Amino acid sequence: FPALGEMESHMFECVNQAAVHEELEDETRRLCDVRPFLPVLKLITRNCGRAERLLDSKIGVLIGKGLHELDAINDQEVKDFRGKTLRQSEEKMQKVQMMSCTEWLQASFSQQLEPGPGPDQINGVSDRSTDLKVTIHFDQSQVSCKHSREKFQRVHILFPPTVNYMIHLLLSYSFVAVFCMQYIRTCVQTKEPPHLTLVHSSIIQEMFDKEVSAIGAWSAASRYLSLCHRKGASARRAVPRAELLCKPAVSSESSGRSEHTWRDSTLEFEISVCDLPRMTRLCIAIYAVMDKVKKQNGKKSPRLYPIAWVNTMVFDYKGQLKTGDIILHCWSSFPDELEEMLNPIGTVQTNPYTENATALHISFPEYLPHAIVFPPFDKVTSIGHSREEEEGLKEIMERDPLSQLCENEKDLIWTLRYDCRENFPQSLPKLLLSVKWSKHEDMAQLQVLLQIWPKLSPRDALELLDFNYPDQYVREYAVGCLRDMSDEELSQYLLQLVQVLRYEPYYDCALTHFLLERAQRNRKIGHFLFWHLRSELHMPAVSVQFSLILEAYCRGSIPHIEVLKKQVEALSKLKSVNELIKFGTMKNARSKAKEAMLTKEAMMTCLRQSGYYETLSDIHSPLNPNILLAEVNVERCRYMDSKMKPLWIVYNNKLLDGDTLGIIFKYGDDLRQDMLTLQILRLMDLLWKEANLDLRIVPYGCLATGDRAGLIEVVSSADTIANIQLTSSNVAAAAAFNKDALLNWLKERNSGDALDHAIEEFTLSCAGYCVATYVLGIGDRHSDNIMVRSTGQLFHIDFGHILGNFKSKFGIKRERVPFILTHDFIHVIQQGKTGYTEKFASFRQYCEEAYLILRRNGNLFITLFALMLTAGLPELTSVKDIQYLKDSLALGKTDDEALKQFRQKFDEALRESWTTKVNWMAHNVAKDNRS
Structure with a gap:
């Protein structure tokens, strides 16, 4: 013991749950909070890299992923991104150290110095700006942000391999390799057609013992293509997919049980290398061809069975065309309604679980003795442009984002692109959908146009971050428009902005830097950026990308x-x-x-x-x-x-x-769908207030914090309709039909002028939620999912069914009304008076006014839902789900036609409200039996 020297020169270390060596600086911490992986502590000597190691350990624990996992990734793009963000973080922290106390407070806590919410808000805090209290805690310990270049030994936990179940199927085995090329602006001079060589594919499960073949195609940016019904009905939209730049190419067949090899199987495509888009992605799918089945005409047709898919970029993050051998580990889960078994909207990252993934070995050729690099901006724009004038664009430009464009309309838009800039600047998304991405001359013309295109409003620019617009310069233009967002507006759309990071093929992109910059400038934005990213770290497709962004945020x-x-x-x-x-x-x-x-x-x-x-x-x-x-x-x-x-x-x-x-x-439970619905309700409330209509919406807090985990805010002084009805009746079956229960409940808690105010609150909020639940198609509206505050505000909770996915039992729809408007609600609105009074007429007017306001912002709602398509929400998987919004908002119709449709729905809700009461009765009886 005497040989140890001073106590200050030593410290304890353990291996924590993230498999990281964690130094225990704070001796007052409890071991139950440290949670060492093994009950072993090591006494170590402090060294010069202690601060850096401590910071790495804290960041690893915070993001739930040890930084040694990022250190072990042998990917130059990852290393370059981490190096760049580290330098930026060091510069930022140096600026922070130079700030005065006041500047530091404003930079770190500006949002927390704002007045508290008013008494009408859900947390019950009264607005007492004069009694504002600020508590500041200064940490005496200072952590250096200088990055340590030393390499430290890491603990690697090895897990036993999972059991591979052997599934023996007699299948003829085929392989699909389809190149989905996204957006072009290249001036590479070679006219040689792009091609690649299939080497072999290793199937982990050894499922197939017959032939394997491959088909491939270059394709341009993602589009919403149409699918025709088999019986000849009108076309409907399918899932997003990439538009082919040329015809698919089919490989030869291969045989073998676990190693499928293609000898001299080269796929060539009818497009020049110089016409390949900068954001081109290669989409590959593997499928089996099962035994051929006879059709009615006597011909045999093979049945296809999807096995795996994988995507990869054709240009790397530096803009260099890939060459040489590449091994891709495939994904086995296929999205619903996927066409041609390709998944262009999917991630470009390969499956990190390599032991249980199909491995595909492909080889890109070397076209020239030197590397082919996508040309810089100044060379791209040197091709020039021409100006033409035409008329007749207004009808096309006023269509909603889900409407399709025929080829003639696309040609017209492209021909009149300068007219679009002058007269319809918000039509930029439609112009981009009209570009022929397989012609680099057109790409150059577009790039010139982008430089003189008026800046869009942030709300309009959001659409440009969709998968349909993967071009680098288009996305940089969109991010430039987003810079005009206030912090409050950015917070409103942060959920979608995090999700569209999935569409970014490279870690170092304009959107990532924009989010980091604004998050590090405003701690409240940083707080929610942290949780939106951390809550999805368990998803393999984004695990590395989101971890890198989280690490960059923490260091800054x-x-x-x-x-x-x-x-x-x-x-x-x-x-x-x-x-x-x-x-x-x-x-x-x-x-x-x-x-x-x-x-x-x-x-x-x-x-x-x-x-x-x-x-x-x-x-x-x-x-x-x-x-x-x-x-x-x-x-x-x-x-x-x-x-x-x-x-x-x-x-x-x-x-x-x-x-x-x-x-x-x-x-x-996965709370992300609730979180999305509440975000849209919050947006509706904002849009109504912008139009001077306050419908007293209660968008309570909801936050997903991890894999099927999250928090929900408790709304104070509120109870469910079911509890209000049950406490007013001795018989559960009769409670739902007691129209006086709700009004009496409000009278008990309010008297005199307070009662009048509570009924006005009820009327406004009921109108808001009637319209909102109808537009969003919110289902499962039983009496335990609708609540009322003692102040009169009605609000809905639990949004497990949206976009018209109503529950049914024994094949019968349980909900037969477009929204909930029962006679006991009308009884409250009319203060117990019979017949339709002036109060009811005002309520109906609120509903119609609110509906028309939402219609005017229909494109924004469609855009926000479209940006969430890859989030994996159970009831938002394809564009057909978003079609419900287009129908409920009657987009494409005049205001008069839409209002007529809404009035019919309103009358239907009143006429069929008895069915709601029957459902509520059944729910009350079941609830009473459970208790």
Whole structure:
């Protein structure tokens, strides 16, 4: 012991859950919070790289992925991106160190100095700007942002390989290699057709023991193509796919059980290398050709069975055409309604789980003795342009984004491109859809045009980030337009902007840098960027990309790390409590009530433990970083009696004069669809207010924080329609038909002028949610999914069914009305008076005005849903899902025609409201039986 020297020169180290060596600087930390991978601590000597190693360890724990995993990636693009963002972060942190105290406060906490929400908002905080309290904590420890170039030993955890189930199918085996080329602007001089050589494919499961063949095609940017019904009905839109630049090429067949080799099988394509787009991607699909089946005409036709797919860029991130051998590991899950078994909208990253993935070996030829590099901007634009004038574009330009363009219309738009710039600048997306991306002369003309095109509004520019527009310069133009967004507007669309990062084929892109720049400038934006990225790290297709962005954000926002780390640790504790409850409720007990009581006692005992209590207290709410969750009120915490046993956690908050705040933690459900729906409701509320119509919407907080995990904000002083009805009746079956229950409930909580105000709040909010639920096609609207606040505001919760995906039972639709408008709602609106009064006429006018406002912004709603197509939401998988919005908003019709349609729906909702009451009765009876 005496040989150890001073205590300050040594410290403990462990291997944490992220498989990273973590140095335990804070000796007051509990081991249950450190969570070492093994119960072993190592005493080490402090060295000069301690600060850098400590920062790496913190970032690894924060993003849930050890940085050694990123260090081990043998990809120059990853290394270059990390190096570039590291230099930028160092520069930013050096500027931060030079700031004055006031400048630092404004840069880091500007959002937290804003006045609190008003009394009408859901968290119950009154607007007391004069009583604003600011608490600042200065951390005395300083962490250097200088990157350590030293290499440290990392711990690698090796997992046993999974069992490969041997599936023996007698199939004739085929391979599809289709090149999906996206957007062109190249001036490479070679006219040689592009080609590649198929070498071999290794099928992990050894499923197939017959021939393998391949087909391929170069294709341009993604389009929404039409599918015709087999019986000759009109065309409908299919999933996004790439438009072919030339005819597909088919390979020869190959045979073998696990190694399928193509000898001298070269795929050539009818397009010149000089016409390949900069953002060209090669889309490959592997499929089996099953035994041929006889058709009615007597001919045999093979049946195709999809096996795997993979995409890769043809130009690398430096713009150099790929050459040589490449091994691609394929994906085995195919999206629904995929045409030709290709997935051009899918990721360009190969499957990281290489042990269980089909490996495909291809070879790109060398066309010239030297590398072929996509030409820089100045050489691209030197080709020049011509100006032509025509008329007749207005009807085409006013169509919604889902409308298709025929070839004649595309030619007209391209011919009149300068007229479009002068008279229809917002028509840029349609112009881009009209470009012939297989002609580099047209690409040069477009590039010249982009430089003089008027800047679009940020809302219009969002559409240019869709998969349909993968051109680098187009996306840079779109990001340039987004720079005009305020922080509030950027927060509104941040969810979509994170999702469209999936469409970026290279890590170093304009959108990534834009998001990092704005996130590091405004901590609230950084907070939600962090959680939107971290919540999807479990998805292999984006795991590396999102990890790199998270690492870049953390290195450029070092003071924010501890705040986020506290939230991550708190969520980990809540997950443990939830698992404890699920385990307790799974046990067989004689008395369900006794079992519930014991489980709740176990939950409260767990929350009282110092390790849990301290971790869960004094954290900034992930739902709203402006709110401090101060102290857990253990006595009022509980769990909800639904399948996933969500936790209802209550906090005392010193800044709210004794008021409490509640959050719900759910583990086991995907909350991203709820999060999207609430975002759109928030947008609707904003659009209505911009038109001077406040419909008292309650867009409560909802945030996905991980794989099937997330938080929901508890709305204060509110109860469900079901509970209000059941407490007013002794018989559950009759409760739904008691039209006085809701009005009496409001009268008990409001009197005099307060009652009049509450009924006005109810009328406005009911109108808003009637229109919103109709436009969004929100289903499963039973009486436990509709709530009312004591102040009168009605609001909906739980959005598991949207875009017209209504529930049915035994093949019969349970919901037969376009939206919920029951007679007890009308009873409240009319203050108990019979017959349709002036109050009801005002309510109907609110609905119609709100509907017309949303119609005027129909393109924006379509764009936002289209940007979420690759998010993997269960009820938003193809453009046909978004078609519901076009129908509900009556896009393509006049305002008079649309209003007539809405009025018919309104009358239908009133006329068929009895069916809603029957459904609610059944729900109340079932709920009463469960209790």
